[in-house]
Amino acid sequence: MPADLKGVTPGKLPESVLRPVPGGGKLHHRAADAWNAMVAKAKADGLELKPTSSGDLYRSYDSQLAGFKSRYVLEPVVGTSTKSFEGKTWYLKKGMAMMATPGKSNHNLGIAVDVSSAGEAKRLNWLIENVKDFGFSWEVFPSEPWHLRLVTGDNPTPAVIAFTGGASAPVVNLAVAPPVTLGVDPNKALQQALKNKGFYLGEIDGNINTPQTQEAIKAFKVKNGLASDSIVGPKVKELLGLK
Numbered sequence: 001m002p003a004d005l006k007g008v009t010p011g012k013l014p015e016s017v018l019r020p021v022p023g024g025g026k027l028h029h030r031a032a033d034a035w036n037a038m039v040a041k042a043k044a045d046g047l048e049l050k051p052t053s054s055g056d057l058y059r060s061y062d063s064q065l066a067g068f069k070s071r072y073v074l075e076p077v078v079g080t081s082t083k084s085f086e087g088k089t090w091y092l093k094k095g096m097a098m099m100a101t102p103g104k105s106n107h108n109l110g111i112a113v114d115v116s117s118a119g120e121a122k123r124l125n126w127l128i129e130n131v132k133d134f135g136f137s138w139e140v141f142p143s144e145p146w147h148l149r150l151v152t153g154d155n156p157t158p159a160v161i162a163f164t165g166g167a168s169a170p171v172v173n174l175a176v177a178p179p180v181t182l183g184v185d186p187n188k189a190l191q192q193a194l195k196n197k198g199f200y201l202g203e204i205d206g207n208i209n210t211p212q213t214q215e216a217i218k219a220f221k222v223k224n225g226l227a228s229d230s231i232v233g234p235k236v237k238e239l240l241g242l243k
Contacts, residue, residue: 013109019033021051034157041133133157165203199223200216
């Protein structure tokens with residue numbers, strides 16, 4: 001488990017450890033790097049990877065609670081599985097998929113992704129061949145081929161390091177210390193943020209004056225209803241999650 005998750009309540013992660021991913025939703029920054037790297041590799045191999053929904057990445061405690069109570073009831077249901085929560089026995093509704101109790105899911109830690117159409121043969125075969133290269137593994141396989149979780153903690157795989165250009169967020173125990181920034185090149189951080197959102201496809205080299213980086217900034221601004229230029233102001237940084 002990433003060190004900055006120690007002492008943090010599952011489902012109540014601080015925004016500082018989360019990163020938005022293309023298509024909506026957020027993940028813990030370690031999982032976001034790994035997921036974005038794997039999505040890029042799949043795209044290069046002619047395959048699309050995406051989460052089943054933005055709610056199948058990081059889930060807040062309240063979101064997990066709402067999902068759990070939509071699937072489980074206190075009235076006994078014959079022939080279904082049960083879970084204990086709040087000192088009570090909950091019964092899975094007929095026809096519903098199982099779901100972890102609030103605070104017990106890896107989604108609440110931001111390190112799990114449910115992959116859309118993961119059971120499709122071509123996609124499943126690709127996942128079986130590649131997930132380990134990006135630090136992911138299955139929790140329940142083969143019954144839940146869509147559910148992946150990051151297992152490499154603070155040790156990204158070579159494939160992830162190559163994708164991010166070696167940039168990584170500082171490891172901080174947020175239970176005892178505020179977030180800090182150590183030796184982060186702001187230009188590389190900008191390129192990485194644009195890449196994470198799918199606007200920049202080049203190298204993370206810190207040179208933001210290249211046509212590719214300039215066009216990525218413009219495209220991002222236009223997408224977000226801002227002026228069509230390459231000026232990176234406070235609003236752009238806010239939308240990219242940069243300080």
